[in-house]
Amino acid sequence: MSTANEIVIAGFGGQGVLFAGKILVYAGLLAGKEVSWLPSYGPEMRGGTANINVIISDTPIGSPIITNPGMLVAMNQPSLEKFENDVQKNGLIIVDSSLISLKVKRTDIKTCYIPATKLAEDAELKGLANMVMVGKIAKELGIFDLDIVKKAASKSIPARKQDLLAPNIKAIEIGLAYC
Amino acid sequence: MTIVFERPKALTDVPMHYCPGCTHGIIHRLVAEVLDELDLVEKAIGVAPVGCAVMNYDYFECDMAQAAHGRAPAVATGIKRANPANIVFTYQGDGDLAAIGTNETVHAAARGENITIIFVNNAIYGMTGGQMAPTTIPGQITQTSPYGRDTKTAGFPLKICEMLATLDGTAYAERVSADGVKNVVNAKKAIKKAFEYQMAGRGFSIVEVLSTCPTNWGLEPVEALGWLRQNLIPYYPLGVYKDKEASR
Amino acid sequence: MTEKVLMKGNEALAEAALRAGCRHFFGYPITPQTEVAAYMAKRMPKISGTYLQAESEIAAINMVLGASAAGVRAMTSSSSPGISLKSEGLSYLAGCDLPAVVVNIQRGGPGLGGIRPSQSDYFQATRSGGHGDFHLIVLAPDTVQEMFDLTIEAFELADQYRMTAMILGDGMLGQVMEPVDISREGTVSTVAKQWALTGTKGTRKKNIINSLYLNEEELEMLNFKRFEKYAEVEKIARTEEYFIDDADVIVVAYGICARIAKNAIDEARKKGIKAGLIRPVTLWPFPKLQLKAAAAKAKAFIVVEMSMGQMIEDVELSIRCSRPVDLCNRTGGMVPTPDEVLAAIEKAARAERS
Numbered sequence: 092m093s094t095a096n097e098i099v100i101a102g103f104g105g106q107g108v109l110f111a112g113k114i115l116v117y118a119g120l121l122a123g124k125e126v127s128w129l130p131s132y133g134p135e136m137r138g139g140t141a142n143i144n145v146i147i148s149d150t151p152i153g154s155p156i157i158t159n160p161g162m163l164v165a166m167n168q169p170s171l172e173k174f175e176n177d178v179q180k181n182g183l184i185i186v187d188s189s190l191i192s193l194k195v196k197r198t199d200i201k202t203c204y205i206p207a208t209k210l211a212e213d214a215e216l217k218g219l220a221n222m223v224m225v226g227k228i229a230k231e232l233g234i235f236d237l238d239i240v241k242k243a244a245s246k247s248i249p250a251r252k253q254d255l256l257a258p259n260i261k262a263i264e265i266g267l268a269y270c
Numbered sequence: 271m272t273i274v275f276e277r278p279k280a281l282t283d284v285p286m287h288y289c290p291g292c293t294h295g296i297i298h299r300l301v302a303e304v305l306d307e308l309d310l311v312e313k314a315i316g317v318a319p320v321g322c323a324v325m326n327y328d329y330f331e332c333d334m335a336q337a338a339h340g341r342a343p344a345v346a347t348g349i350k351r352a353n354p355a356n357i358v359f360t361y362q363g364d365g366d367l368a369a370i371g372t373n374e375t376v377h378a379a380a381r382g383e384n385i386t387i388i389f390v391n392n393a394i395y396g397m398t399g400g401q402m403a404p405t406t407i408p409g410q411i412t413q414t415s416p417y418g419r420d421t422k423t424a425g426f427p428l429k430i431c432e433m434l435a436t437l438d439g440t441a442y443a444e445r446v447s448a449d450g451v452k453n454v455v456n457a458k459k460a461i462k463k464a465f466e467y468q469m470a471g472r473g474f475s476i477v478e479v480l481s482t483c484p485t486n487w488g489l490e491p492v493e494a495l496g497w498l499r500q501n502l503i504p505y506y507p508l509g510v511y512k513d514k515e516a517s518r
Numbered sequence: 519m520t521e522k523v524l525m526k527g528n529e530a531l532a533e534a535a536l537r538a539g540c541r542h543f544f545g546y547p548i549t550p551q552t553e554v555a556a557y558m559a560k561r562m563p564k565i566s567g568t569y570l571q572a573e574s575e576i577a578a579i580n581m582v583l584g585a586s587a588a589g590v591r592a593m594t595s596s597s598s599p600g601i602s603l604k605s606e607g608l609s610y611l612a613g614c615d616l617p618a619v620v621v622n623i624q625r626g627g628p629g630l631g632g633i634r635p636s637q638s639d640y641f642q643a644t645r646s647g648g649h650g651d652f653h654l655i656v657l658a659p660d661t662v663q664e665m666f667d668l669t670i671e672a673f674e675l676a677d678q679y680r681m682t683a684m685i686l687g688d689g690m691l692g693q694v695m696e697p698v699d700i701s702r703e704g705t706v707s708t709v710a711k712q713w714a715l716t717g718t719k720g721t722r723k724k725n726i727i728n729s730l731y732l733n734e735e736e737l738e739m740l741n742f743k744r745f746e747k748y749a750e751v752e753k754i755a756r757t758e759e760y761f762i763d764d765a766d767v768i769v770v771a772y773g774i775c776a777r778i779a780k781n782a783i784d785e786a787r788k789k790g791i792k793a794g795l796i797r798p799v800t801l802w803p804f805p806k807l808q809l810k811a812a813a814a815k816a817k818a819f820i821v822v823e824m825s826m827g828q829m830i831e832d833v834e835l836s837i838r839c840s841r842p843v844d845l846c847n848r849t850g851g852m853v854p855t856p857d858e859v860l861a862a863i864e865k866a867a868r869a870e871r872s
Contacts (some may be wrong), residue, residue, distance in 0.1 A: 127695070153777045154778040167607070315715045322702075330724075332718065332723060333717055333718060333724050333726075336727065337584075341576065341607075348586070348846075352568075352590040352592070353589070355587045356717045373573050
C-alpha cells in the first residue's frame with residue numbers, strides 16, 4: 092500500500108477538515124479505490140482541534156488509523172507542531188501559510204506552502220480554505236481527475252444545500268491550479 | 271337457577287396468594303369487572319410488578335407480562351408502542367412505582383403514554399415483610415422505621431397523584447380507596463374511566479388506590495380498614511387530581 | 519456490482535436494523551454511539567416506526583423487553599456505562615426467552631472512563647450480561663460492512679433462538695466511515711411468535727411472559743433446557759482466518775484490533791515470519807474448535823485486544839494452554855499500533871526458535 096495515500100488533515104473545529112476528508116474518500120470510492128475516513132472525536136464539538144485520517148488504497152485497508160501519514164495537511168499551527176514528526180520520510184506536508192507563520196523544520200520531507208485561507212477569501216469564497224486544500228491534495232495525489240472530485244463534492248453536499256456546490260468546486264479548482 | 275354472583279371473566283380460577291384481609295383481592299376484582307364490562311379481556315395486556323402483586327399474571331385472564339422491579343411502565347410502553355390497538359395496563363405497588371420505578375412512572379406520564387396504571391398504595395413494602403415505603407406516612411412504624419418514620423432523616427412521602435397531575439402528559443389521575451362499599455364503588459368508577467380514557471386515546475391515566483396491609487401493619491383486617499381511614503386518607507386525600515376532559 | 523455508499527459504522531448499523539424490519543428503537547444518548555439514535559430518530563417517523571428516547575438506559579432496555587414481548591423486532595444501543603445499566607434488562611430478557619438486539623459501541627472504562635474506543639467489556643458481554651445463568655449471542659464486526667451485515671444477522675439469530683444478540687463494536691468502528699453495500703434486505707423471521715402478547719382475541723389461551731419461578735426444581739429444569747439450546751447455538755461459532763495454514767505465530771484479535779493485526783502480519787510475512795490471524799466473528803459462542811485446531815499446527819499465540827487481557831482467557835481455555843499465549847494490549851481508549859503488534863509477533867517468533 093502506498094503510504095502517500097494515507098492523509099491526515101488537521102485544523103480547528105469549524106474549518107471543515109472532516110468534510111474535506113469526506114470529499115476525498117468519496118472521490119476515492121468513485122475512482123474504484125478502497126477508502127476509510129476516521130475522525131478524531133472528542134468533547135470539543137466546536138473550536139477545538141479536529142483531524143481526520145483518510146486512506147485511499149488499491150488494496151483492502153487494514154487499520155484505518157494513520158500513525159505515520161504520507162501526507163499531512165496542516166490548517167493551523169498546533170496541528171503542524173503536533174503531527175510534523177509523525178510524517179513518513181519522503182512524505183509531504185501541506186501548510187496553510189496564511190494561518191501558519193511557522194516553517195516546517197524537517198528536511199527529509201517535501202513541503203508545500205499554500206495560502207489556502209487567503210486564496211479563498213480573495214476569490215470571495217470565505218470559509219472554503221478546506222476546499223482549496225482538497226484541490227491541492229487531489230493534485231498531489233494525482234489519482235483522480237477534476238470530474239471525479241466534482242462528483243464527489245456533489246455527493247457529499249446534501250441535496251438541500253446544492254447551491255453551495257458551485258462555490259465549493261470553484262475553491263477546489265483554485266487548489267488544483269495552485270503551483 | 272339464576273346466577274346472582276360469579277367470578278368476572280377477566281379473573282382466572284387460580285386461588286390468590288394474598289393475606290387475609292388484604293384489599294388487593296378487591297382491587298383485582300374491580301379491574302377484572304371493568305375489563306369485562308368494557309369487553310377488553312381479549313385485547314388487554316397487563317404488566318405485573320415486583321412486590322405482593324408479582325404473581326397477578328396468573329390471576330388476570332388476559333395476556334400478561336411480568337416486569338423487573340419498577341419497570342412496568344417502561345415494559346408497558348414497549349408493548350403499547352408495538353401493539354397500539356391493545357389495551358395495556360400495569361398494576362403496581364408503592365415500592366415498585368414510587369421508589370425504584372419513579373423515573374419510569376414520571377416519564378411515562380410526561381410522554382402522555384397511552385397506558386393505564388393501577389397504583390396500589392398501602393404505605394409499606396409488603397412482599398419483603400413490612401419495610402418503610404416511599405409512601406409510608408410520617409410517624410408510621412415499619413420494620414425499617416421502628417421508631418416511626420422520622421422526616422428529619424427519612425424525608426417525606428411521595429404524593430404521586432399530586433405530582434403527576436402537574437405533568438402535561440397526564441390525562442387522568444384520581445386517588446380512591448378500597449376501604450368500604452362507597453369508596454369501592456367510586457374506585458371502580460375511576461378504574462373504568464381510566465381504561466375508557468386509554469380506549470379513547472387520551473393518554474396517560476393513573477388510579478391510585480389506598481389499600482390495607484393488615485399483616486405488616488400488625489392489625490386485624492377490620493382495624494386495618496379503620497387505620498386507613500384515620501391515617502392514610504387524611505394524608506392522601508381522595509379525589510380527581512387531573513382530568514384533561516373535564517378541564518376542557 | 520451494486521453501488522457502495524459511504525457511511526459511518528453507527529449509521530450502517532442503524533440502517534441494517536431498518537432493513538431487518540426493526541421498527542422499534544429505544545435509545546438514550548451516549549458517546550460514541552449517538553449516531554445510531556440520531557439515525558433512528560430521523561428515519562423511524564418516515565416509515566411509521568417508533569423512535570423513543572427513554573428516560574434512562576434501564577427504561578430503554580425494558581421498553582425493548584415490552585416491544586419484544588409484544589412480538590416485534592426491537593433494539594437499543596449504548597456504550598459501556600449504559601450497558602451496565604442495561605444488564606438488569608438483559609437478564610430479564612434471557613429469563614423470559616425473548617429476542618432482542620442490543621448494541622455496545624465500547625469506550626474506555628471502568629466508571630465513566632473515557633470516550634475513546636475500547637474492548638474492555640468483553641467479560642461483561644461474554645460472561646456476565648447480568649445476574650443468573652445465561653448467555654448473549656455476541657457478534658464482533660471489524661468493518662463498516664460487517665456493522666451492517668452482522669446487525670441484520672443479529673436480528674435473525676435473536677428470533678431463531680429467542681435470545682439477545684449483542685453487537686460488540688467500539689468507538690472507532692462506530693465513527694469510521696467506509697464504503698458499504700447496503701442493498702441486502704433482512705429476512706423477516708419465519709418463526710411464528712405464538713408466545714407474543716397480542717391480546718388473546720378470543721382465539722387462544724392467554725400468553726404469559728415471565729421470569730419468576732418460585733419452585734426451584736422448575737427453575738433448574740428451565741435453566742437446563744435453556745443451556746441445551748445454548749449447546750445448539752455453540753454451532754454458529756465462526757472466525758475469519760488470514761494466512762493460518764502455515765503459520766507458526768497466530769494472532770487472535772477481534773473487531774478493529776484484527777485489522778491492525780492484519781497490517782502487522784503483512785509486515786511480518788515480508789520479514790519471513792510465518793504469522794497468521796484468527797479473528798473470532800462470534801465472541802459468544804467463542805470459536806473454541808477453530809482455536810483448538812489451529813493449536814495443533816501453530817507454535818505460539820498472541821492475543822491483541824484493547825483491554826487488560828480478557829479474551830486471552832478464552833484463547834487459553836480453547837487451546838487448553840497447550841501453546842504459549844502472549845498478550846499485546848492497550849486499554850483506556852488507547853489503540854495498539856501495527857508496529858506494536860509486529861514487535862509482539864517478532865518476539866514470539868524469536869522465543870519459539872530459541
